[in-house]
Amino acid sequence: MQSVRVVHISDLHISEHLLRGADSTFYLPHRYGHNVQAFLALNNFLKKTGWDLLLITGDVSRIGNIQSFEWVRNWLENEIVFGDTHLGLNLSKSPDRTYLIIPGNHDRFNGELRQSSLDLYHQEFPVVRSGSVKSLTIHGHKINVHFFDSTTPEGGFAFGAIEQRSLGPKNLSDEDIDIALLHHHFLQPPKHPREISTELTNSADVAAYMLNAGFDGVFFGHTHKGYIGRPNVDTLSGLLNDRRKVPRVLTRLIPKWLMRKLEGECLVSYKRESARNGQLPTLASYFNYLYLRQKRHNLQGPSSFDNIHQFYEQMSKAAANESIHDELEKVKSKRILISLAPSACQAEAQWKGLHTVTFDRDESGLLDVSWDRYEFDGSEFQKKLRDLHVS
Structure with missing residues (x-):
């Protein structure tokens, strides 16, 4: 069977227009939007690179306004022409590529600076019911994507939570590839300060669940900092200070x-x-x-x-x-891919990047996983020669 290639992006923070990012009118905390050149480079990377599945883990909008959601959906599903500039992945007409998306806390803002609802987001993107699953067959591999909405109207500005009832036991098969998607972080990248003010309010339960449910990979964002690796669960739990x-x-x-x-x-x-x-x-x-x-x-x-x-x-x-x-x-011997994607194109992100992940089976049928990290260099997304796992 042919391998499956996944691209993971997060935290686009798209402004009111694809070709207009931050401006002085809205240059307020957490309203700065996207870097236009980084977005154009992202568009070119996704159009020219071979991949099967695009995973987007929230904060597609800067401030949750309807225009940003309309632009993003059209960019993903159609082709958009601005004079000589052609944007869009045209995925609605692609038989070989697809995308899956979940909301982030910025997508709940509805034009304000506090999480309220996903009403505007849901005008363009489907409702995510935490714990629900979408199954895909790609190149003979069955991939089950498990959705978790970690945004909450009680989350103030950036906090998140996942309802306990959504963290139910999973009966997962070793023959399938099971991936979990959420927006908020439950793992902290090494060499970065802990972001207590923006993490999940029930991170203990979510950490235990995500690491122990049997998922082959967990994809999330929110911190704008990157980490990717595939340690076993015992190693992950042992990395905490005792x-x-x-x-x-x-x-x-x-x-x-x-x-x-x-x-x-x-x-x-x-x-x-x-x-x-x-x-x-x-x-x-x-x-x-x-x-x-x-x-x-x-x-x-x-x-x-x-x-x-x-x-x-x-x-x-x-x-x-x-x-x-x-x-x-x-469960302690289980190896799990952890993909914490940096921001792909947020204007003030310290660095902008994305992850690509390849899933395959070896001759004995065991899951084989490899990955690459890409960083925006000011003009395009370049593969990082040294994979240090952390930004």
Whole structure:
């Protein structure tokens, strides 16, 4: 079978017109829109590059106005002519290429600076029901794309959340390729400060769910910073800083600002629940707890116990069950593609880029995944020669 090539873009922040980006009239915080040259380069890249599926993970609009949504949909589905300039991917007439899209918090603004509704977005793009699935067959591969709307009217400016009822167990097949799409981040790129003010309000539950549901890849954006890699779940959970590894005497000597900095470089950005006496669980035990709770096992969190040792006893009893033990070991060895796309063309993004991902099967039928990172150099999107995984 031929491989499947996916392009992942995010955070376009398109203004009221494709060929007019930021201007002095609207040059206010979070209203600056897109860089026109970067958008033109994106258009050229997508028209000239071979790919099968385009994934767009939200914030297609700068301020959620209807004109921006109309322009984006027409750009994706049709051809637009401005004098000698021809834009548009014409995907409505393409039998070999398609796109899938989810909203971001900017798409909820409806012309304001606060999340309200997706009414204008839905005039151009389909409603996303969290947990819903769209199945595609591309070059003989069955690809299941799982949608999660992480925007919320209670999100103020940039916060997001995914309803707990949408994080239901998945019965996924090893023979299919299962991809999850959301806008907000639940992982924090290494070497970037943690963006607490814009992350999911229920990032603990979402992190446990996304890493443990069995997805082959999770695609998201929101931070305008890039990360892509395919570690196993055990490695991801192990990248969190564990305070228990630092002797208490040292924690009193290390300045608080340094401790916050170290904790801010965690890859997975969620806080652990403590026992009543303030003791924190180990990361491994807490991660196992979140996973088993998501799988509907009847377990209590650390805050239900007077001390953390009582929580450990509960987890030890659960792990003594052979089926639960095997379940935990299997999920920890699972390799999962994490694609946190940078902004493709937002005007003030520090750098602009996108990811391409190739899915294939090796001779034994195991999933083979490779990827490339592209960065806008001022005139076109160039493949990065060194894949450092982080921007």
